[in-house]
Amino acid sequence: MVTDHIHELEVEESEEYISRSEKKRRSTAIQKIGEELASFPISAIRSFNLPPALLQEYEELHKITKHEAKRRKMQYIGKMLREVDIEPIRARIEEVQEGKAAVAADFHHLERLRERLIQGDKEAMDAVLELYPDVDIQKLRQLVRNTKKEMEKQKPLKSSKLLFRYLRELEQG
Template identity: 85%
Template sequence: MVTDHEQELEVEESEEYVSRSEKKRRSTAIQKVGEDLAAFPITAIRSFNLPHDLLQAYEELQNITKHEAKRRQMQYIGKILREIDIEPIRARIEEVQEGKAAQAADFHHLERLRERLIQDDKEALNFVVESYPDVDIQKLRQLIRNTKKEIEKQKPLKSYKLLFRYLRDLEQG
């Protein structure tokens, strides 16, 4: 016959032991997810399909201006996050951040291409013609020519911006 004390020992052994350090690391990771999510505008947070009480806590956070009150609200958000599965939220945050990084890389690529076109780089012009079958070469050359004139005469860079937009539109198809 098994005594009550022996049953308690078996239950304790079957539960996974988690050190204080590990608990603290988990809590910090959850808090980080909460902070990352708080960096988004409330309209984006609404698209995350969060539980109602968590969404409400973030909406309240948007209206708080005092530092200490914000800190307490973030503590409350952390408490709510500890009670739910945060992996879908973390995955969505990473997805959005990777999308922003890709957009920035595309933006920088187009800026470099524009600069090369302005500097009469024949390879850049050939790249645009080969890569984008929809390109209107006459319009492209006109934009490049107008941009050079604006830079030369130190006028507002209207064509410079139009050239970037044209390249972006070609990129987006």
């Protein structure tokens, strides 16, 4: 009898003790990952290689319109996620978000470059010529000139959009 009690103590010590608070924090973190994943379109969610049952739950979630029903479905998805290795999902979410941030940064860079060209910044023109050796300088100057004219006449900025597209084409190579 005493040996049974000692054996039970050894088993308890060898198992990792997790407090209720820690379990709750982990559960909340998994729930947040589930919610982040739910914010993606269903076509993107399919690329995450989720178990079929979990993917089906996300597909159903995207069809639900009522708030309370969505909340309950998210709770259930969170429960299912606790049984799945969450690290590959978390890594994929970060990868996608970093890609979106990079695209946004490129977009803002091109917008600033376009504005500097329109303002007649000589350094911006030199930078474009240096960065993009295959640039059609005549086309670039024409787009800048047309944009300035449209701004002066307060017309729709068609040329400004064309200038941005041209810069984006140069950036993409």
